[in-house]
Amino acid sequence: MKAHLTRQTLIAGLALAGFSLAAAPALAQSAAKIGAPAPAFEAVDSDGKTRKLSEFAGKTVILEWTNHDCPYVRKHYTSATMQTLQKDMAKEGVVWLSVISSPVGEQGHVDGAKANELTKSRNAAPAAVLLDPNSKVARAYGATTTPHMYIIDPKGTLAYMGAIDDKPSAGAASLEGAKSYVRQAVAELKAGKPVSEASTKAYGCAVKYAPVS
């Protein structure tokens, strides 16, 4: 009995010594939360200009995480769905910011010139393309996929985060009859109504994160 107890205690002691707390990954603590102020950021755009979220105060802002080589992103661009959405939003006075978070050497990484060329060749219409090669903005928002959409209302509050539509597929056929969560949220915001589906599960390729420096 006694020897048994001593051994138990020893094992217990060892277990305690070896016990380490699993730290929750950084994304679990990302500040992006529906109804809370959208995380502030500062990033250089494809023209080399430093842009801040605060400069768009008073306007609705859409963040679009993108990676031009991701098949899910390609579905929305080759069909021109994304460009149409960007233009329609611009007409509504909404500021559209495309965010590229791939670090150097990863799929989707571009420099400013390449980003501008992509905008031109695809006939896209973002207000600006933000380059986030250190994935800082992505971490602040907890972006997981490309595309991943965020809508910030004129008061700077996060009003929507999630998928671009309700058809999680890379196949072009899935665009037909898809419900655009972005159009729905913007229309509801404009009508002064609460966003009915404020957070959905984003789908697509994983955002290629830069290692934490």
Add this chain to the structure above:
Amino acid sequence: MAYPLTRQLWRPVVLALAVLAPGLAQAAESSAVTSPRVTATLLSSRDAVAPGERFQVALVQKIAPGWHTYWANPGDSGEPTRIAWTLSQGATASEIQWPAPKAIPVEPLVNFGFEGTVLLPVEITVPAEAKIGERLTLQAAATWLVCEKICIPEEGTLTLDLPVASAAVADAAAESRIEGTRARLPAPAGFRGRLAAEGEALALMLPGLPAAATDLRFFPLSDTLIDHAAAQDMRRAGDAAALRLARSSAFKIAGGEIAGVLTYRESGLSRALSVTADVDPVLVGAAAAPATPPATVSIPLPAEGADLTLWAALLFAFAGGLILNLMPCVLPVLFIKALGFAQLAQASRSQVREQGLLFLAGVLVTFMALATLVIALGALGTSVGWGFQLQSPPLVIALAVVMTLIGLNLLGAFEIGASAAGVGHGLASRGGRLGAFMTGALAVVVATPCTAPFMGAAIGYAVTQPPLLGLSVFLSLALGFALPVVALSFAPGLLRLLPKPGRWMLVLKQAFAFPMFATAIWLIWVASVQAGPGGVLAALVAVLAAGFVVWLVGVTRGSGFGRLASSLAAVLVACGAGWFVVQSAVPEATQARAGDTQVWTPERVVALQAEGRPVFVNFTAAWCITCLANERVALSRQEVKDAFAELKVVYLKADWTNRNSQIAMALAEQGRAGVPLYLFYPGSKGAQPEILPQLLTPDMVVTAARRAAGKEVRTAAR
């Protein structure tokens, strides 16, 4: 099991068919669709199918190293493999029978999927009307996403063309591969889990897990339930476990239950269970906890223990330790110690102080050892809850023997260590340094059956915290417990208040033997509840043997040979009695022993609430003295019974005298590690219970009953 039999039965048939009808046998694997990343084929367990039978096919993906395809819930990104079937002959295909996924980290994200070669089995049903001699065509239009860091959507149409014969022809190699995969599919769990809110997070309660299960990970089928990459912290209570899961940013639960796969390791092997869990109604349809909650969202009440701050837990623990001194099983030991001080005080104050500090050391060391055991066993996934040691009949009996021996000692029937200390003060007042230390240890041992008020919440907090925080709570408890005796040893003023040593001391010492005997009787009763008549017999034999041994050692003291012989005899008797105790004190399954009350089950509470009945649940155990006291002074009082009858309260009893994982789980859900726990559920569907204090008064229970019945406005919003 069915497979080797089938193979043996069919082997001659295959041979016969091969000879008789060479054209009939077909390759049971389709031609492959190949990319640099995935080679996909369709594999059939049959070379020929029979009308009306069910058989297995599998989509086989041979995935290049570094790449992966996806499970039903792909995790943070990706897309599951899908199959659209076109089947001839009116055959039908089941859904994919998903093997357990692997968590594939793509820092900081996590995907759920498969690497290497994976078989995705599908069951095909051949209609009874299928025409013999015709062909069954299986066409699988499969799409899958294959990712390394970059992702490629791929697709392929895989076709198998099988003859319909009067008797099925198995393809042994293919069948063995598919059945090999199916044998490792997540097995249905033998329990239903429960998903509840835990502040901003979720708690998934899992009763009935193997004790040795480690490395638990829950993979929900829904992709809007949890934050896939977040750590899943496990805590255990008994053989129940709870996983703390972070909510998904797109959190949403549609129905009353969720499903998923639980993977774990057990003695080095990976295992998987398919788990269904009932969802706490407050979670259904709820969105992710918003930063500014709209008025309509109901915020679940936090569990008491889980919500304690560290300071409150330390304070509660200290107070609980202090109160522990007054428990009937502890008081005599401490009183005798105090009397010992009074005697010593005549001699030397510094000696008294030294004794006090050694007592403190004894308490601290014993408490820390016990606490380390409790926390470590929990961390190792073995068992646990405070008072768990009393769920073992042999330990209960051992404690009864200790109590009896202390009683006999107090009566002066025998004395220990007379030669060492010079003066026979008896066990509890034994002189010398070791004696003082051992008194501290003994006090802790005799205190373990008693859970003092305030201790429950504090210990519940302690076992759910990281080990160091938990230990600090136990430390606070130990300090509170040791305080009175230590204070006495340091305050000569207090000692002077005691009357001068004299004959009254001897009388009082003897009188204190009786609470010890009473405690022993109570423990023997506990053993009788746990192990039946066999337990009583074992306990009494153990007491008899212990008494005999100390007597034998006493009478033969002094003579060298007699001492040796008696020591030998003592050891023999003690071993024999110990063996007998372990043999005969086997716990019986605890079942309905609740008298006029009903037996608790979580389903019962839900059902009664749905009927609009308020429910009172008494979590108790025969070895819990506070529980028994509460039942005596409050719960069995006529005014309480009347109030319950008038308000149509249903009284449910959850008896934790023996191990019971459902009860352990319910305790853990309220942030507790032990009994007593009293819950009052209002009579409306899904309403959260009110937790009553650990010391009850009839008034308190009646008022709570009125609140639960909605007859009184709840004044204190917790």
